[in-house]
Amino acid sequence: MARIVRWYGSGPLHLLVLVASFALTGYAMVSLFAVRPWEVAIWFVGAAILHDLILLPLYSLADLSALSVLRHRAADGPRVPWINHLRVPAFLSGLLLLVWFPLVFRLAVPYPGDTALSDSVYLGRWLAITGVLFAASAVVFAVRLRRLRRAGRGDKSRPAAGHGAAP
Amino acid sequence: MFGLVLLIGIPMLFITGLLSYASYNPELSPLNDETPDKGVLGFYLFAWPTHPYWLYRLLQGVHVTLGVVLVPVLLAKLWSVIPKLFEWLPVRSIAHGLERLSLLMLVGGVIFEFVTGIFNIQLYYVFPGSFYRLHFYGAWVFIAAFVVHVCLKIGRMARALRSRSLGDELRTDLAHTVPEPPDPDGLVAASPASPTMTRRGAVGMVGAGSLLLFVVTAGQSIGGRLRATALLAPHNRDPGSGPNSFQVNKTAAKVGITPALVGPTWRLEVHGHGVPRVFTRDQLLAMPQHAAALPIACVEGWSTEDQQWSGLRLADLAALAGVPDAASVLVQSIQPPGPFTRVVLRGNQIHDPRALLALRVNGAHLSLDHGYPARIIVPANPGVNNTKWVHRLTFRA
Structure with a gap:
């Protein structure tokens, strides 16, 4: 048990839950990627990238800019x-x-x-x-x-x- | 807090989505099935009922409106875990690596589902391929990661919610707003800037976003006077005026129905046992007419109020075809080949006394856009399966 935890980084239940989840993910993905796989993959990963690397930095930047530009005026x-x-x-x-x-x-x-x-x-x-x-x-x-x-x-x-x- | 809302909201979206999928009766016929390679993912499918008649209207209205309303909650949730979104390396252990992979499915999956859904209800078909395929299989990929995330984090969420009282937080003003204590996940900033918004302010702003989206969207599903309040929703106005002025999914011109196709040469063919019967529209109008008050409800989330339809009962037509206890009927439209020009309805849908081949609506003849000369209207049926411009019915035992 302790060896599994050391080797894996968490308990066996953690591993079981994740493996079960990936089995379902893989099963659904075979169908999801059956038609136009590259475009679907780009949309799937792109969705996360678009949010994390574009939308989020943009609104953070807008907020910080407003704070720094307008604070002196007030x-x-x-x-x-x-x-x-x-x-x-x-x-x-x-x-x-x-x-x-x-x-x-x-x-x-x-x-x-x-x-x-x-x-x-x-x-x-x-x-x-x-x-x-x-x-x-x-x-x-x-x-x-x-x-x-x-x-x-x-x-x-x-x-x-x-x-x-x-x- | 946002996590808790999503913990309730996401399963509601998933379940209403699965039910909506079942409402097409995909296992009844390949013609109804937009996802023939679903395999075991269709394990739960069942014969779609016709009671209550507003079932699909409610279901799909909730699915779409809830999805739109949850957008700010989702954005807030993602905002609250910013450091995690950018944490890639080093992977500390196999467990940590697998969790990161699962999180990519979670974040990619949830945005993929929201984006495809929100684009589809606006007819903005830029996603790669069939909406049904992408949204259905994408939902399963996402939910697999969602369940893992809930399993791993529900304890932490409960501890976080227990760690402070909601009432106290709602009374705390800005001067008394203090940063979170450092956490084991590293989500709390090491040296936070001085606060510019209270916690009640942050929750209030997100709530206001949800409320505003609800106000400018829900009316297209609720209908009546509230339709006009759905300022930004796709089906927020009636096209034209008069008895046929309710919402149209696809106009006749759009799908290639010309007046010539449905002119005096139009006939209804009824196939079943023995020689097919052929009727003109006048002959159909001379037969006993029945009435039903039913809505049109679309997978896109909009719906109409109940319309007063009249025409022939599908059950009567089945008897006329020599198959009084028909188990299914193939409905074919006269429109040029394309999606949803043919559909198979099940026995329970045929034998519901409110299931009609409608010839008239609200006291007038059907308009061309609403399916003249004849259309199907079945209680609780998704809009696209209420086939318009019908020209052939094939009943099977």
């Missing part, structure tokens, strides 16, 4: 946690686009002919929703800013806890 006024007022609408709008981009950018060629519906409405709708999300976020931000300024006038010695604008 330095003068009262400290209000502002980053999430940008993050939340950007995330929600980006999410809608991520899911529905084939319709938004009219990439689904068979759509109008198949369904007797036009795909010209989606771009405008997505932009409108995006506009509403950012506007709503801006309104909430403005209200918080106003409240904070009022509170600041009342009690100068107690600045509100800020994070996005922290030095």
Whole structure:
């Protein structure tokens, strides 16, 4: 037993579960790759790569850039946690686009002919929703800013806890 | 937290998917079978019922809407394990190496399934090959890795959830948000930046993403007034107006049905025992008509409300063909050869009194796009198996 653990790196149950899983994986993969195997493989592995090496670095970079570029601008006024007022609408709008981009950018060629519906409405709708999300976020931000300024006038010695604008 | 949601959501997606696959009755005939090399993966198949009549509508609406709504949860889950996504080498042991391989199946598989599904409901057919093959076999590859992942990590998830109280977390503001303690998996950053969002904020943002996707999607399945709220869903408006103005999967023009094909020369052939019977549309209309209120529900997740169909009962047509206790019927469309132009229906579907060869809908003749001169409508049947522009029925005992 101890030898198995040393040689394998974990208990025999771990090995059993994984082998059983790979048996099913292999069985399904024979059929999955039966037609156009290379393209399917590229899609399967590409799906993980696209997320890990493109989508994830892109949104992380966008978030870090927003943080570093905009933090200086906000330095003068009262400290209000502002980053999430940008993050939340950007995330929600980006999410809608991520899911529905084939319709938004009219990439689904068979759509109008198949369904007797036009795909010209989606771009405008997505932009409108995006506009509403950012506007709503801006309104909430403005209200918080106003409240904070009022509170600041009342009690100068107690600045509100800020994070996005922290030095 | 995101793991827990997926632990419930993913099996729901898998089971509704398997049921949807069974609803095509793939083992009844090679014509119904999009995946003839499924082997033991079809072990669970059963005769698809006709009760309740809204079964397929609910099932597929849940499958597609849930899949869309889980996208932000999936992204958040992947975000929370960023270090693991980039951990390739060194492989510490055989066990560790196998686990890494299984994780590639897990991450590749889940994104593959979500992407093929989400592209298919928008008719964005860029994936390599038949959607049915890719989504079905891909699901099995993914679920094999998913079960392993659950087995290996469920203890850790339970410990993590027990380690803090949800109520306390929801009351914690940013000033009191502290990093996770170091963990054995190395998921916690060694020197985390100061927090910019509370845990309740992160969960709330993901939840808001799911809610927003639900609002702009679910209406295409729920129908009625809510259809218009599905702002970004593919079937969120009715084409045209009038009794035939409900959703169309494929128009007549799209599949090559011309008015000439379904004009006065159109005949319905009914084969069974003995000499085939041939009917004009007027003759069919002169026979006893029956009514049924049934929806059209598509594998793509959209559906219509119940429509008022009328026409001939399939059971009556079976009797007319000399096979009153028919075990199956081959339905052939007049449309040029292509996918889903022929389908085999099972005995229980023929003998349900609501299963019709419909000639009229909502008090009007069928429109060309909805299958004029005659179409199949069977309760709980997937939309593509409710064949349109029918010209031959072959009943078999």
